[in-house]
Amino acid sequence: MSQLELIPTAAPAPDAVERPRPGSRADRMRKPLAKEALKHLAEQHGVCVRPLALRRTDTVTGVTEVVEVPCGATLAVKCKPCAERGRRLRIQQIREGWHLADEPAIRPDKPGEDALALVRVRAHLEFEREALQYQPMTPDERVTRLAEIDAAIAEVDEALGETSLRGHLTPKDRDERPRRKRSTRRRQDSPDLPRLPVDPRTVGRAYAGRAGKTHRPSMLVTLTLGSHGPVHSHLRRGPYIAPCECGQRHGPHDDVLGTPVDPTAYDYRRAALDAIHFARVLDRWWQNVRRAAGWNVQYAGAVELQRRLAPHAHFAIRGTLPRRLLKQIAAATYHQVWWPSFNEAVYPVDRPPVWDVDRQAYVDPKTREPLPTWGEALDALEEPDSRPAYVARLGRIDARGIEQGTRDAERSIRYVTKYVTKDLTDQARPRSDAQKAHFDRLHAELSVLPCSPTCANWLLYGVQPDGVKAGLTPGRCTGKVHQRATLGFTGRRVLVSRQWSGKTLADHRADNRAWVRAILAGGMADTEEHDQAADEADESTRYRFELARPEDPDVPPLEHRLLRAISARIRWRADLDTARQRTASADSATAAPLSPAA
DSSP: OOHHHHSOOOOOOHHHHHOOOTTSHHHHHHSOOHHHHHHHHHHHTTOOSSOEEEEEEETTTOOEEEEEEOOOOSSTTTOHHHHHHHHHHHHHHHHHHHTOSSOOOOOOOOOOHHHHHHHHHHHHHHHHHHHGGGSOOOHHHHHHHHHHHHHHHHHHHHHHHTSSOOSOSSOSSOOOSOOOOOOOOOOTTSOOOOOOOOBSOOSOOOEEOGGGOEEOOEEEEEEEEOOSSOBOOOEEETTEEEOOTTSSOOOTTOTTTTSBSSTTTSOHHHHHHHHHTHHHHHHHHHHHHHHHHSBOOOEEEEEEEOTTSOEEEEEEESSOOOHHHHHHHHHHOEEEEOSOOOSSOSSOTTSOOEEETTTTEEEOTTTOOBOOOHHHHHHGGGSTTOOOSEEEEEEEEEEEEEOTTSHHHHHHHHHHTTTTTSOTTTTTOOOSHHHHHHHHHHHHHHTTSOOSTTOGGGGGGTOOOTTOOTTOOTTOOOSGGGSTTTTTOOSOSEEEOTTSSSOOHHHHHHHHHHHHHHHHHTSSSSOOHHHHHHHHHHHHHHEEEEEOOTTSTTSOOHHHHHHHHHHHHHHHHHHHHHHHHHHHHHHHHHHSOOOSOO
């Protein structure tokens, strides 16, 4: 063999080998699409790719024009710029409310005399309505008088809605049915919790440090469900990877991560029920936290899916609590589901009860006997020895302290909000056959479990749903619990307490707009907020909006609107950068000391 044969030859470039013939179909298919390039450019500059066209009519001048508003989607698969804009607002909201030193609560003003007069009239009408049943009169006269009083009450309630009062004085609908009451005694198999009077304060405790420095730490808490069976996990202990339950060491991208070690022993039913009732467990958790801590604990966080497809939540908590107390609260938190028993299915999915038109009820397909109604099934739970159909509990809790103004605080905020722009199952989407089988098995269990009192799956367990009607198909309930995009969890993905920052997302959005207007006006000071608010109030009553259809002749095509919006955004961004540099230069010149020559 010659020496030339030992020298390795350079491999040809992939483009030179795979490049198709110019002009061929393969060559044309490799070229990027014009619409995709337009969408990519719009996403790059933060322009909504699905803007809504609104027809705005000026009620003073009569001029009508088409304006565009962002779609406001919260998922990146629908509109990435709008979803990312919403995520940045959530980051701003969590950052502003995490380490507050002052109470964000706003005390309401005293009601005006006009509102109190209406409330007084409403009180008299309610008294007359209640006293009507004790007055001697015929049934027809009582019905006529009751209709007159209800009409007057509706008129007064409408007038109250136009006042400055916030909320409703009374419930909109009168439900005169007797309410079912459950005992509030704690379960004997759950540990007791300290119950303290809740102090209205929301700010955490401050600690004095060295050199007179004050520390006001907060916490990052992760709540998970209990184990439903051993699963393959990537257990990293620093540089060392610990073996899994199966005895092997899995990498961070192993195809079996999150799947059960023994699928036949994995409790899919309990996993599905825990996912369905996880939102209720979280509500009970925060009730227990405030009662055991003795102050109005504030939180902000989001719900995600673990690799094992179980929901868990990350929360930023203002202030600190003992870890021992948090673990005690987690062990004592539960939610009892007082539904009829659904341990075993009475009917198969392919042979469910059938609808009887004459009886207006579902009957047994063989005996033609009607199934118990929802009310009859709940009446059976009134027995003293009745037990809840299911008890959902929390599992493990992880908590660590976060100091204000550190890199860990900012990293934790982005960790909490990293998946809010994605669907619940996007970050846990199965890749391998084992993960797909685990996903399908859990979804199959969710498809036959009841999700609410009106769920059609109650027919499988021999009970007619609440508000029964014809056309119910067990196993194909349209509730969000049974969808593959939710895998049982249907609560709110982002959870923020009312007194977290004292502001809603609309308030934060308005603050950002006011800041941009101030910068473009030449500085952060001397802005005419009162006049601007008055102008906005005038615009809200001056213009009338209606949704414009894409096929309307005065609505340009979407591509033309996107091109104009991209150009406007580029120009606006350039003007904003120039104004910021001008403001920064003016501030530095004002703060710099004068030279001797000056």
